[in-house]
Amino acid sequence: xxxxxxxxxxxxxxxxxxxxxxxxxxxxxxxxxxxxxxxxxxxxxxxxxxxxxxxxxxxxxxxxxxxxxxxxxxxxxxxxxxxxxxxxxxxxxxxxxxxxxxxxxxxxxxxxxxxxxxxxxxxxxxxxxxxxxxxxxxxxxxxxxxxxxxxxxxxxxxxxxxxxxxxxxxxxxxxxxxxxxxxxxxxxxxxxxxxxxxxxxxxxxxxxxxxxxxxxxxxxxxxxxxxxxxxxxxxxxxxxxxxxxxxxxxxxxxxxxxxxxxxxxxxxxxxxxxxxxxxxxxxxxxxxxxxxxxxxxxxxxxxxxxxxxxxxxxxxxxxxxxxxxxxxxxxxxxxxxxxxxxxxxxxxxxxxxxxxxxxxxxxxxxxxxxxxxxxxxxxxxxxxxxxxxxxxxxxxxxxxxxxxxxxxxxxxxxxxxxxxxxxxxxxxxxxx
Numbered sequence: 001x002x003x004x005x006x007x008x009x010x011x012x013x014x015x016x017x018x019x020x021x022x023x024x025x026x027x028x029x030x031x032x033x034x035x036x037x038x039x040x041x042x043x044x045x046x047x048x049x050x051x052x053x054x055x056x057x058x059x060x061x062x063x064x065x066x067x068x069x070x071x072x073x074x075x076x077x078x079x080x081x082x083x084x085x086x087x088x089x090x091x092x093x094x095x096x097x098x099x100x101x102x103x104x105x106x107x108x109x110x111x112x113x114x115x116x117x118x119x120x121x122x123x124x125x126x127x128x129x130x131x132x133x134x135x136x137x138x139x140x141x142x143x144x145x146x147x148x149x150x151x152x153x154x155x156x157x158x159x160x161x162x163x164x165x166x167x168x169x170x171x172x173x174x175x176x177x178x179x180x181x182x183x184x185x186x187x188x189x190x191x192x193x194x195x196x197x198x199x200x201x202x203x204x205x206x207x208x209x210x211x212x213x214x215x216x217x218x219x220x221x222x223x224x225x226x227x228x229x230x231x232x233x234x235x236x237x238x239x240x241x242x243x244x245x246x247x248x249x250x251x252x253x254x255x256x257x258x259x260x261x262x263x264x265x266x267x268x269x270x271x272x273x274x275x276x277x278x279x280x281x282x283x284x285x286x287x288x289x290x291x292x293x294x295x296x297x298x299x300x301x302x303x304x305x306x307x308x309x310x311x312x313x314x315x316x317x318x319x320x321x322x323x324x325x326x327x328x329x330x331x332x333x334x335x336x337x338x339x340x341x342x343x344x345x346x347x348x349x350x351x352x353x354x355x356x357x358x359x360x361x362x363x364x365x366x367x368x369x370x371x372x373x374x375x376x377x378x379x380x381x382x383x384x385x386x387x388x389x390x391x392x393x394x395x396x397x398x399x400x401x402x403x404x405x406x407x408x409x410x411x412x413x414x415x416x417x418x419x420x421x422x423x424x425x426x427x428x429x430x431x432x
Contacts, residue, residue, distance in 0.1 A: 004123060004181065014262070014392075015357055015427055016236035016423075016427070017158070017161055017424060017426075017427060018290075018420055018423075019153065019416050020419060023156060024415070024416055026081070027415050028105070028149075028415060030050070030054070030152065031145050031148075031149040031412050031415060032130075033147060034047055034140065034145040035131050035145045036132070036134050037115075037133075037134060037135065038119030038133050038135055038138040038145075039135075040118060040121060041116060041178030041179070041181035042067065042177055042178075042181065042185065043069065044069040044117045044178075045069060046072065048175070048177075049177055051117075051152060052064065054152065055071075055073050055152075058155075058156050058160075059163075060073050060075065064205045066190075067177065067188045067190040067192060068178040069186075070175050070176050072172060072174050072175070072193075073172070073176050074092060074110070074171070074172050075159050075167065075170060075174075075246060076110075076158075076171055080227065080295075085237060101343075104174060108200075108349060109121060109197055109198050109199020109200070109383070110169070110172045110195050110199060110277060111169075111172070111200050111425070111426055112153045112171070112172040112174050112194070112195070112197050112198045112200070112204070112379075113155070113172070113201075113202060114201055114376065114379065114431070115144070115151035115173075115174070115203070116148070116176050116177075116180075117132075117144055117147075118178050118180050119143060119144065120139055120180055121137060121140045121144075122404070123137050123139060123142055123406050124138075124408030125407050126143070126406070129409065133269075139346070139406055140408075141403065141404055141408040142208075142404055143205070143336075143390075143392060143403065143410055145411075146392065146414060146415060147204060147206070147408050147418075148175060150174075150204060150390070150414075150415055151173055151174075151175065153418075153419040154426070155171075157423050158423055161427075168430030168431070169429065171426045172194070172197070174189065176194075178190075179246050182226075182337040183335075183338055183378075185339050185375065186376065186377075186378035190379070192334075195379065195383060199383060199384075200350075200383060200384055200385055201347075201353060201376075201383055201384075202347060202350070202386055202388070202422070203383055203385070203387045204387065204389070204421070205387060205390065206390050206392045206403065206414070207389035207390060207391055207402050208401055208402055208403065208410075209351075210390070210391030210393060211391045211393050211394065212391050212393060213359060213363060213391060213395070213413060214391040214417070215317070215355050215390055216364075216366065216388065217348055217351060217364065217366065217388055217393070218348070218366065218367050219348050220302055220342055220345075221305075221340045221343075221367055222341050222345060222370065222387055223341040223369065223370050223372055223373060223374045224273070224302060224303055224369070224373060225300075225303075225305070225308035225311075225337065226297075226299060226300070226337040226371075227300040227311065227336055227337040228297070228334075228335040228337060229276065229296075229299065229332070229335070230295070230297045230332070230333040230336055231297050231319060231330060231331070232251075232294070232330070232332075233249055233253055233283075233293070233294040233328045233331075235247025235248075235252070235291065235292065235326070235327060236329045237291070238289075238290050238291055239288065239289065239362065240289065241288075247290070247292070247328050248290060249283060249326070249328060250290065251292050251326065252325075253294040254330040255326070256319060256322050256323065257278050258323060259384035260276055260315070260318045261276040261278075263318040263322075264311075264314050266313065267318075268304075268307045269307065271303075271306075272302060272306070273303035273371075274300070274301075274302045274307050274314075275299050275302070277300075278296055278297070279297060280295070280298070282294065282295045282296075283295070299337075300334075301308045301371050301373070302340065303340060303371075305340055305368055308340065312336075319332055325424075337373055337399040338373045339365075339377045339378070339381070339389050341377040341380065342375050342377070342380060343385075343386040344380070344386055345386050346384065346432075348386040350386070350425055351425060352364050354424035354425035354428050355388075355421050357428065358420040358421065358424050359417070359420070374387065388421065390417065391414060392410035392411050395412060420427075
């Protein structure tokens with residue numbers, strides 16, 4: 001093992017858990033296979049089966065979630081994860097019961113490593129890629145195949161460390177479905193018991209603006225809340241020559257579009273970043289007819305957790321106020337999405353120390369808060385945790401293949417960096 005990976009641990013010992021060459025090659029192949037066979041949220045049957053088979057091959061005992069896709073797997077509980085001999089003993093049952101009650105590891109609970117496994121409903125437009133998607137209009141264009149491979153790889157390395165007696169306390173792997181489907185698959189996973197016995201949780205998200213081999217970190221909010229908004233306006237239509245006899249619905253819709261965002265923004269602290277942004281407006285069919293119906297849809301994003309909790313009432317009030325000015329009847333469908341991901345400072349520091357123990361102080365950079373949403377936030381409503389941005393840009397590359405685009409791809413050396421980050425975090429967490 002290279003001395004460049006010496007960790008800042010008591011005695012200056014070298015931190016175990018780096019990635020063997022054979023496993024590195026296997027993980028790249030696993031990621032490419034997953035990239036070629038993307039599955040949408042709650043339909044990740046192939047990915048679930050592949051993960052289950054590989055974890056069982058390593059002597060572990062993964063459990064498929066109650067919702068039918070996704071799975072969890074505990075490492076470091078003998079006879080619960082297949083690393084011990086024989087049938088489950090009374091001691092193993094005691095540990096498992098402790099996990100459910102959150103008293104594993106002296107009451108601290110396990111560290112959970114989370115990955116999302118679903119893809120996006122967009123075409124893969126990479127023309128020169130041997131592992132491009134084989135499924136029409138489906139692509140891993142957000143890097144979930146990388147996230148999944150990182151957690152799988154970390155699990156395999158940690159299982160090997162446990163067999164050697166080098167894993168200080170249990171770790172849970174969470175492979176979660178449906179992150180891209182509002183309000184995300186995390187609430188269903190939580191209902192399936194994935195946080196039972198968990199004390200802290202960590203995750204990564206690919207970042208094409210950060211070089212592979214590095215991560216971006218931030219204390220506090222790192223993503224935005226994201227909700228969906230659908231509005232219908234109805235009223236008496238008529239001839240454009242006599243708008244005074246109508247609801248003048250097009251004007252009413254236009255005023256909702258222009259006035260509601262500013263009204264809402266003025267009713268919360270400006271630092272909360274609460275923003276209503278419209279993506280669709282539809283009304284009418286003829287230039288001289290005032291229609292009877294209009295539809296609008298958009299998103300509500302927010303950087304602050306408290307303001308996000310107020311947002312539905314504020315948006316409803318603002319829309320109703322504008323609609324009433326024009327005697328329009330409004331029907332509002334406010335669809336809760338996800339709260340912001342708010343990184344716990346102590347867990348963020350754990351990720352920082354884990355990465356620098358592997359790759360040195362220049363492997364971590366500050367990152368800004370994103371306006372994108374992430375359902376990892378739902379876990380943080382229950383346990384402290386943190387998410388890191390995993391660099392996937394080839395160093396020196398000038399073209400950014402952004403997320404949610406058909407040409408997105410990742411420098412696969414990021415997989416090694418992610419596995420080393422998670423294994424170091426699991427080991428360092430035990431001595432804090």
